[in-house]
Amino acid sequence: MSIQITKLNFSYPESNANLFEDFSLQIAEGWTCVAGSNGCGKSTLLKLIAGLLVPDGGKILCGNAGAKAGVVGPAAGDVLYCAQETSEPPENLYTAFWSDDNEARKFFSRLCVTEEMLERYETLSGGEKKRIQIACALAERPAVLLLDEPTNHLDAKTARMICEALGDFAGTGIIVSHDRAFADSLCARTVYLYNEAAAFAGGRDCVVYDSYPCGLTKALELRQSGADQSRGQWERLNAKAASERGRSAALEAQNQKSKARLSKKAIDSRDHDAQRKIDTARILGKDRSTGDAKARLETQIRQTESERDSVKKALRRKEGFALSQSDYSKPLAVDEAVLEVGSYKLKIPRVEIKRGSKIALTGENGAGKSLFVRHVISLLEKAGRANEVLYLPQEISDAQRAAVFRELDGLEESERGEVLSTLYRLGSEPERLEGLKRGDNLSPGELRKLMIALAVQKPLSLLVLDEPTNHMDITSVVALENALAALDCAMIVVSHDKTFLQKVCNASFVAERDKDQGKILVIQ
Numbered sequence: 001m002s003i004q005i006t007k008l009n010f011s012y013p014e015s016n017a018n019l020f021e022d023f024s025l026q027i028a029e030g031w032t033c034v035a036g037s038n039g040c041g042k043s044t045l046l047k048l049i050a051g052l053l054v055p056d057g058g059k060i061l062c063g064n065a066g067a068k069a070g071v072v073g074p075a076a077g078d079v080l081y082c083a084q085e086t087s088e089p090p091e092n093l094y095t096a097f098w099s100d101d102n103e104a105r106k107f108f109s110r111l112c113v114t115e116e117m118l119e120r121y122e123t124l125s126g127g128e129k130k131r132i133q134i135a136c137a138l139a140e141r142p143a144v145l146l147l148d149e150p151t152n153h154l155d156a157k158t159a160r161m162i163c164e165a166l167g168d169f170a171g172t173g174i175i176v177s178h179d180r181a182f183a184d185s186l187c188a189r190t191v192y193l194y195n196e197a198a199a200f201a202g203g204r205d206c207v208v209y210d211s212y213p214c215g216l217t218k219a220l221e222l223r224q225s226g227a228d229q230s231r232g233q234w235e236r237l238n239a240k241a242a243s244e245r246g247r248s249a250a251l252e253a254q255n256q257k258s259k260a261r262l263s264k265k266a267i268d269s270r271d272h273d274a275q276r277k278i279d280t281a282r283i284l285g286k287d288r289s290t291g292d293a294k295a296r297l298e299t300q301i302r303q304t305e306s307e308r309d310s311v312k313k314a315l316r317r318k319e320g321f322a323l324s325q326s327d328y329s330k331p332l333a334v335d336e337a338v339l340e341v342g343s344y345k346l347k348i349p350r351v352e353i354k355r356g357s358k359i360a361l362t363g364e365n366g367a368g369k370s371l372f373v374r375h376v377i378s379l380l381e382k383a384g385r386a387n388e389v390l391y392l393p394q395e396i397s398d399a400q401r402a403a404v405f406r407e408l409d410g411l412e413e414s415e416r417g418e419v420l421s422t423l424y425r426l427g428s429e430p431e432r433l434e435g436l437k438r439g440d441n442l443s444p445g446e447l448r449k450l451m452i453a454l455a456v457q458k459p460l461s462l463l464v465l466d467e468p469t470n471h472m473d474i475t476s477v478v479a480l481e482n483a484l485a486a487l488d489c490a491m492i493v494v495s496h497d498k499t500f501l502q503k504v505c506n507a508s509f510v511a512e513r514d515k516d517q518g519k520i521l522v523i524q
Helices: 042-050 093-097 102-110 115-119 126-139 156-167 180-186 216-261 272-284 289-309 369-382 398-409 413-425 430-438 444-455 474-486 498-504
Strands: 003-010 020-027 030-036 057-062 079-082 144-148 172-176 189-195 207-212 332-334 337-341 344-348 351-353 358-362 389-392 462-466 490-494 507-514 518-523
Touching: 003 042, 020 042, 020 189, 020 207, 030 042, 030 180, 030 216, 030 474, 042 057, 042 079, 042 144, 042 172, 079 126, 093 102, 093 115, 093 126, 102 126, 102 156, 115 126, 126 144, 126 156, 156 180, 172 180, 180 216, 180 498, 189 216, 207 216, 216 289, 216 474, 332 369, 337 369, 344 369, 358 369, 358 498, 369 389, 369 462, 369 490, 369 507, 389 444, 398 444, 413 444, 444 462, 444 474, 474 498, 490 498
Parallel strands: 030 172, 030 189, 079 144, 144 172, 344 518, 358 490, 358 507, 389 462, 462 490
Antiparallel strands: 003 020, 003 057, 189 207, 332 351, 337 344, 507 518
């Protein structure tokens, strides 16, 4: 079942502008990834397709059967939407799990959902709840399945399990995701949403899209390449027009000299010979060539400028940290030890973390990653070096949020300007920065970027990031990974985002279970 969106118009009541304006898109069967910056309408688009929001105009039709011409919204019963949030159990959890339909029950088996998990839903991990949510959705066997950020907070094993289950879905699937490895494994197409005014000079202030017949990673590469090409083409044509205008000005100067030579004003009225020469030159058009050449060049200039103006000039934005130095060069030695918390043990070898060490710390949830991170931070604190480390936790408490804003408020104007500049380079849009100046609440993703922007203003020996890309859009993820890759201080990055780790890190530690030694940290 395909999805046909025609001339969709939609705006939120509190907004002065349309989010979608004459927006048309067709999505074929199979899996499609929808990506883009925060605020570009990804979740809104899914909710419009699901019928949870009503468009201001246009049509959204799901397939030929059951969707009558002119009907606004999807065909009832054909579409199922899975939100990011999993705090509440799915409505069909018990009926689907205990169904007599083996086809429905197989999804619970594939995703390792047990009866015991149903009894303690409130105490399950986020990954376990997401597996239940996906199993319940697949058990319904909808024609269209919509998933909003399905892999947030999931370890690699759980994400792989969900990806394999979704791969058997035979309908039309759409995922909103910034997880490139997951999207690449599942999706054959990518739709990238963006505000045209923010991406191109002279663009409209509404959401448009580019479509790519490939996964998210390749789509981002093609998008960057396309932006570079359009900007390069515009700049070449603009330079050509400038060169032609320069030649036109030179011809105009020559033309003025020619006119002066053919003028009789400076000739004595009795100098008949000189007057005859001028008359002959006028008749023969001896000096007319410069005027004709200038006229031809003016036509060429108009053609070049018209061609230039037909090219969508992609706007360029700076990325990375606006700093030259932001780190110490003090290494940290971590001696061999067995870390214990109750019956929980993690054996670690001796490691030296020095400037330029960028360590990817991976492993299943509960394997001991957080324990190792806390141990490293405690060593710095015991050495009196607590001010040299930034730890960005996976979940940020209200107290930590308040402390971040107190630090921001205490900065000098120039320092605050550097922080805002760094936030922009990390993918934040100007309107969000204005909200920050007014003291508006920040999303979790924006708050993480603010904490990093504040931290790199001062010397660091170690930057510890626990799932830094959670809650971030793909624009911010790419900007952050480019910035971190260029930073010199030592890092420990806990993440399940394989693509992000490959771009940022140069070493790998894996926390895993060993049948003889319990949980062990392995250096690869």
